[in-house]
Amino acid sequence: EFIVRIEEIIRGDEAWLIINRANRFNDPPPDGYEAILIKLYVKNTSSAGFLELKYYDFSLATKGNVLDGFFYTPCCLDSAGLVEFEAQLNPSGEHSGWYTAAVHIDEDSPMLVIGADGSGRGGIYFSLD
Numbered sequence: 001e002f003i004v005r006i007e008e009i010i011r012g013d014e015a016w017l018i019i020n021r022a023n024r025f026n027d028p029p030p031d032g033y034e035a036i037l038i039k040l041y042v043k044n045t046s047s048a049g050f051l052e053l054k055y056y057d058f059s060l061a062t063k064g065n066v067l068d069g070f071f072y073t074p075c076c077l078d079s080a081g082l083v084e085f086e087a088q089l090n091p092s093g094e095h096s097g098w099y100t101a102a103v104h105i106d107e108d109s110p111m112l113v114i115g116a117d118g119s120g121r122g123g124i125y126f127s128l129d
Contacts, residue, residue, distance in 0.1 A: 022080035066120030072102035
């Protein structure tokens with residue numbers, strides 16, 4: 001039992017500038033893709049359960065494909081003043097942080113996916129447009 005809210009989205013050149021500023025050794029997104037930064041807020045609304053969400057629990061749906069968290073993995077966003085998303089929450093705990101991904105350049109309606117399996121099936125989908 002938890003609440004998820006998308007707080008902010010930064011995409012394209014602006015996102016790439018932040019990623020590059022965070023670590024000059026970060027690679028740009030693959031050809032045909034652009035960077036996207038997604039700021040998430042999560043609150044554990046359970047009265048007794050522990051909630052853990054890691055980078056690999058997230059995926060991005062773009063152009064009919066679900067790309068897991070390992071498709072594009074720049075590091076060190078904290079160097080650019082952004083908290084990377086990773087939550088370990090006790091009941092009533094809350095956290096905000098940034099998830100980094102790559103999205104097709106011409107994608108109008110990307111979706112954040114939480115909990116898809118290794119083949120990209122299942123999970124909870126959140127619109128990013």
